[in-house]
Amino acid sequence: MTNRKQITFLKALTLFNASNKGLILPFLPLFLTYRDFSSVEIGMIMGIAPMASIIAQPFFGYISDRYKTIKGLLILLYLAVMAISFSIFFQTSFVVVFLSFILFHFVMSPVAPLLDSMAIKSLGKNRRGDYGKIRLWGSVGFASTAVLSGPVLDWIGIEKIYIVFWFLILVVIFLTCFLKDQNHSSQPVTLTGVKEVFRTKPFMFFLFLCFLVIIPHRMNDTMLVLHLEGLGASTLMIGLAWSLAAFSEVPVFYYLSSQVMKYNHLFLLGLIALFYSIRWILYATIDSAAWITFLQISQGITFGLFWLVALQTAVHFVPNHLRSTGQALLASTCFGLGGAVGGTLGGSVLDVFGSSSMYFVMAAFSSLAMIGIFITYKRYHQ
Template identity: 30%
Template structure:
C-alpha cells in the first residue's frame, strides 16, 4: 500500500472509530435516560396506587429475581451465536412496548404480571451494551469509564426532568419517558459497527457458567457484588421515600439524582487513572467502603441540604465501583465468555443481591421505618467488603500489576 493510500486508510479508520464512539455514547445516554426515569421514581407510582411497604419490596424483587435466570441465558445466546446487536435491538423495543401497559395497571397483581414480562427483556440490555462498549474499548485502547459515563449523564438528567414532569402530570409520565428513550436507543444501536461482535464461540452453551464459577477471583467478586451492588439497587428504589421522609420534595428527588448520577460521569472517567495507580481490586474496595459508610450515614436522618451538598459521594462509590467492576470482569474471565460473565455479575448484583436487599428492605421499612432500611443496607454492604478484602489481601491476590 502506498503512503497516500495508507494515510487515507488511517484517516478512514479514525473517522469510523469516532463514529462508533459517538454511537455507543448515545446508546448509553438513551438507555440510562429510560432507566433514570423508571428506577428512582417508580416508588412514586407504587404509592399512587396504594401499595404497602411489603408489597413494594416484593414487587421490587421481581426484576432481580427474573434476571438471575434470564441474564445468563441472554449472555449464553449472545456468546454462542454472536448476535449481540440483534438481541439488544429486539429487547429494547420489547421493553419499550411492554412498559406502556403500566399506564393501565391499578392493582398489585397487574403490576406483578407486567413487571415480570418487562424484566425478561430489560435484563438483557445492560450486560449486552456493556459487552459492546468493552469490545470497542479493548480494540481502541479506551477505558470503559469513558464510554459508561454517558449512561450516568443520561440517568442524571432524566431523574431531574422526569421528577418535574411527574409533579405536572403524575407518576404515569415516567412510563412514556422510558419507552421513548429505549426506542431512541435502537437508532444509535443500528449505527454501531458490527466488528464489536467478536469471534463466534463453539463451546457448549451451558459450559460457560460452570467455567466462570471455577475462577476463585471471579467467584469472590460475585459474592461482593451480591451485597455491595445489591444495596446500591435497593437505594435506587427507596431513596425517593427516604428523601421525602427527611423533609425533601418529589422535585428534590429529581435534583438529588441529577447531582448523584451527574457525579458518576466524571468519576467514571477518573476511575481509569485511579485503577492504573491503585489497581482494580483496591478501587473496588475503596468504592465499597465509601458506599457502606454512606448508607450508615443516611440512617441517621441527615439534613436534606447536607445530602445534596455531599452529592459527589455517589461518584466516588458507585461511579468508581461500576467502572472498575466491568473491567475486573473482563480481565479475570475468558474473552470468549465476556457477555456471559457480565450477565452473571449482573445476576448476582442486580439479581440475587437486589432481591435480598429490596425485599428485606421493604419489610424493615414497613415495621421499623425507612431510616432502619438504610441501616440494613449499610450492614449488607459491609458484608460485601469481606470477599473484596480476600481478593486484595488473601491467597487469591493478583501477583502481577492489574
C-alpha cells in the same frame, strides 16, 4: 461504519438507555404510591422483580456470544420492553403489575451488559481503558432525565409517566439501528465453554464479594425515594438527588477508568465497602432532605468506583469469546440477585422500623462486607 462513528453512537445509546433508568428508578415508586401500593408491595415489585435478570442476563449474554450479534438482540429486547410496559402502566392489580415487572426486567436487564460488551469489543484490547469515557454518558443520561423528569411529571402528572418512557424507548431503538456488530473472536461458543466460566473459582468468588457490597446499595436504590418523601422532599428534589448521584460518577469514569487495574481489586473493593459504610451512617443520622440530596454526590466514589473495578476485573477473568456471558453474570449478580435481596430487605425494614433504622442496617451490612473483604485480602497477600 468507521470505528469512530460506532463509538459515537454507542455513547448516544448509552446516554438514552440510562435515561430509561433515570425515569423508572426514581419515579416508578412514586407512580406505584399514586396507585396506592404499600411500601412492602413497592419493595417487592422493585426488589424481587429484578431477580428475572439472574436468568435473563446470562441467557441473553450466551445467545449474543453464540450467534455473534448484539444489535439484532437489542432491537428485539427494546420492542418487548415497550409491549410489556402497557401492563405496568395501566393495571392496578398488584399481582398483574408484579408479574409484568418480572417480565419487564427479563427483557430489559440484559440491555446494559450487552451494551457494555459491545463497547469493550468496539474499543479493542489496546483501548479498553477508555470504557469509562463511554460509560460516563450513561451517568449523564440518568442524571439529566432524573432532574428533568421531575418538572415534566409535575406538569403532566405522575400517572402519565408512560409518555416519557415510550419516547425514550423509541429513541434507543432508532439509535440501535446505526450500530454494527463487532466480532473479534471466531472461536465458537458452546454450553461446555460457558460452564467453564462458572467453574472459574476466582471469578465466582469475586462475584460473591460484589454481591455483599451491592446489597445495601440496591436497598438505597429502591427505598431512597420513599425516604426523601418522608423527609418532605418535593418531586423536583427527588429528581435532583438522583441526578447528583449520577453526575458524580462522570469524573470517576473519565479519570479512573484506565487506573483501577493498577491496584489489587480486593483492596479496592474493601475501600469501596468502607466508603459505603460511611455513606449509610450519614444517611441514617441526618434528617434533612436537602442534606441527603447533597450527599448523593458520594455515589461517584462508591458505586462509580465499584462498577469500574467489577467490570474491568470481570473482563480479565473470562475469555474474549465469552465476554458477553461473563459481563451478564456480573450484572445479574449485582442488579438481579443483589436487587432482589436489597429491595425486599429494604422494604421490610423500612415498613417495620422506619428509614433511619434501614440505613443503620445498611451501614452494618457494608461494614461486615468490608471486614470480610480485607480479611480475604490479607490472607492472600501475606
